[in-house]
Amino acid sequence: MMIKIENLNFIYNPDSPFETKALNNINLEINEGDFIGLLGHTGSGKSTLIQHLNGLIKPTSGSIIVDGVDITEKGADLKSIRQKVGLVFQYPEYQLFEETVYKDIAFGPKNLGLDDSEIDSRVKKAMELVGLDFDSLKDRSPFELSGGQKRRVAIAGVLAMEPKVLILDEPTAGLDPRGRDEILGEIKDLYNKGNITIILVSHSMEDVARLVNKIVVMHKGEIAMEGTPREVFRRAEELESMGLGIPQVTYFMRKYKESGNDVSSDVLTIDEAKEELLRYLRRNGND
Amino acid sequence: MIKDITIGQYFPGETVIHKLDPRVKILVSFAFIISLFFINKFYPYILILAYILTVTKLSGVPIKYVLKGLKPLTFIILITFFINLFMTKGVVLFEIGPLVITEEGLYQSLFMALRLIFLIMGTSILTLTTSPISLTDGIEKILSPLKAIGLPAHELAMMMTIALRFIPTLLEETDKIMKAQMARGADFESGNIMSRAKNLVPLLVPLFINAFRRADELAMAMEARCYRGGEHRTRLNEIKMEKRDYIAITIMVIFFGVLVLTRYI
Secondary structure: OOEEEEEEEEEEOOOOOOOEEEEEEEEEEEOOOOEEEEEEOOOOOHHHHHHHOOOOOOOOEEEEEEOOEEOOOOOOOHHHHHHHEEEEOOOHHHHOOOOOHHHHHHHHHHHOOOOHHHHHHHHHHHHHHOOOOHHHHOOOOHHHOOHHHHHHHHHHHHHOOOOOEEEEEOOOOOOOHHHHHHHHHHHHHHHHOOOOEEEEEOOOHHHHHHHOOEEEEEEOOEEEEEEOHHHHHOOHHHHHHOOOOOOHHHHHHHHHHHOOOOOOOOOOOHHHHHHHHHHHHHHHHHO | OHHHOOOOOOOOOOOHHHHOOHHHHHHHHHHHHHHHHHOOOOOHHHHHHHHHHHHHHHHOOOHHHHHHOOHHHHHHHHHHHHHHHHHOOOOEEEEEOOEEEEHHHHHHHHHHHHHHHHHHHHHHHHHHHOOHHHHHHHHHHHHHHHHHHOOOHHHHHHHHHHHHHHHHHHHHHHHHHHHHHHHOOOOOOOOOHHHHHHHOHHHHHHHHHHHHHHHHHHHHHHHHOOOOOOOOOOOOOOOOOOHHHHHHHHHHHHHHHHHHHOOOO
């Protein structure tokens, strides 16, 4: 399962005063088992790009090949593509509509034409993946749940379709720190269980540094950088010029190094920073 | 898909037409509609066409853009055309099975279809060149004499402003929810009428819930800023008539007068 994007262009509202070039000659390969962080300032084209990946938007030109099938061609089987590529929108809780949590999560599998017992097992599995208790919540109305729980129900609704590629558009926006950590933890567990490719759109450099193994940075409709988190976060100045940044702890280590301490600033997480600092202090102490 | 609708959309600009007093534009549009219905033969349509082309040219809106506004109404125009084509009795031109086309039918159907097309094009210039805010300001001013008989002009105008303000927001939201449900395999495009209506539930329920939530938030925000209706309310930019408005009125009165006269000569 691999996604290959070639020479993709997209223009919003062509031939009107509101014409905007949202994507400009995008070339990107997403391999099986990748965990990609998609970064970019508001309006950089991230959301437009991800909506192309399951055929919700038709490109102005270019091709997108998912699992060997060009989904931009006329007559492509969009249903099977949307099953393979699951997309969780920003603030997905606003799309809930059913009377019960169970029914809402079952909506996707039902549209795939699965039988009841399969749907039942998928709903159970999806709820477990996002940390919702099946027995106590399945008959509740999704509208009376808390914000974090609603969001989980919405994510479970996409997971129940068992996609091979899962795209999450800022899954933690507007959640409190605990809700954020829980959801990110669940996404990480899901990835670690294997057999899934994840694309995470995020504004948090910390989250991306901690979770993903490849970063794609978008700027003004183009791919500006691509590489491992370590490679990308070394280019702090460039990132800042795009209105982005690097993780706080990396900033700290850079400053600490600048003020004359011989540490490596190639540090992305708090754990790494702790180790590096301990190593440095121990070495200094021994001198 | 849903964003393609251009009816009611504002096309920003700084032209004479944009700068005209909204009251003038609203009244001219009304006069345009009325005089369009006074026309009973083909040749005054040339004047109408000339009017539409001139005003469009002056407003700087590309004609292609005005024509785009016809797209969502193609169906209605076609229905009108065919009903008039087949249902009008008269001298038979030719027959295809049960369908009879008469000379009068052909004349009538072309006449009606053109009337509809001109109606849409002529009035869409109003919304294309007037921002929603000045449009409702204009309506409020026009209605304000009726305050004397108890018509809440300001409240009506405010309701219109809010409604207009939220059209793009709701369209955007519809688009987003539609896509979110399509990502879960929902199908809005195929099936018969019954199943299509049923398929709309996953779209309408979230849309309504969000609209109510938004209305609630808006009411709260207005109250937080001490909004309390039209009583003693003043405005920063009062609209007032200028020279160009009087010139426009004069030209228009003559033009519509001529149009109405064509009926009797």
